[in-house]
Amino acid sequence: MKSFGGPILCLDRSDINTDEIIPAKYLTEITKEDLKPYILEDLKLPGFDPKGEKTLTARVIVSRGNFGCGSSREHAPWVFEVNDITAVIAESFARIFRQNMFNCGMAAIELPAEQIDTLMKYAAFPDTIIAIDIERQQITVRGGGQEEQFAFDVSPFDKALVLAGGWVDYADQKY
Template sequence: MKSFAGPALFLDRSDINTDEIIPAKYLTEITKQDLKPYILEDLKLPGFDPKGEKTAKARVVVSRANFGCGSSREHAPWVFEVNDINVVIAESFARIFRQNMFNCGMAAIELPDQSLDVLFGYSGYGDTVIAVDIEAEKISVRGGGREDALSFQISPFDKALVLAGGWVDYADSKY
């Protein structure tokens, strides 16, 4: 089963699009693994380094509204998956990106702005770790000597997809 916990990468911006997640010039790569070095390559945020240690260690991404907008492509969730990032938490997601995450057995967790502000309150700590319990629909965050717990909601079907490991594994178990 995939892990839904680890160091957090905070991307404090709305409307991060699929071209920033994985540039279109890499969509001809043959395997998912070939996408790995290009994660967030075109994302421009003050102080953000796509090749930096924070990106390399990240297992959870926290962002703002409309994450994954732009072109519909499975490559955007795939580049997270091959980099061992199985959770993206945001206020909202582009519909196709969100569904592609669930279809790949990954979690796209939507939180209200106030809850995101709690998470972003941890962005200055180098030791911030976020854990998502899909079954209990709970998030725990700790860092800088602090700890918080948050709740989220996920549809029963999307939860089943994540827990099964994605659409293919879910279908294999049901049909």
């Protein structure tokens, strides 16, 4: 079974759109793998480097509200997939982006603003790791000698998609 979690990348802003996740000029690439070097290339945040170590080693993104807004392109989750990002945790998601994440077998987890604030504080610790238990719907964050847990909700169908590895694998198992 796929493991969810790992080092985090905190993007402390709302309304991060799909053009910032993967710029439109790369949508003509032939394979998902061709998208890999362009992850978050157009995202402008103080101190953020799309080619930096935190971006390249991240397996979980933590952000604010309305993550993935903008165009309804599958390329945004795809660029996360080929960069081994297994989950995005945010206050809320654009509806189509959220479903595209589940369809690709990745977790799109919504938490209240207070819990996102707590996760953002963990960004100060270089050893911070998030573990996500999809079955139990629980997140564990560890860093700086501290540990906290949060529960999250996900529909049974979306959970099944993620656990199966995405829509295609789910359909292969069920039909």
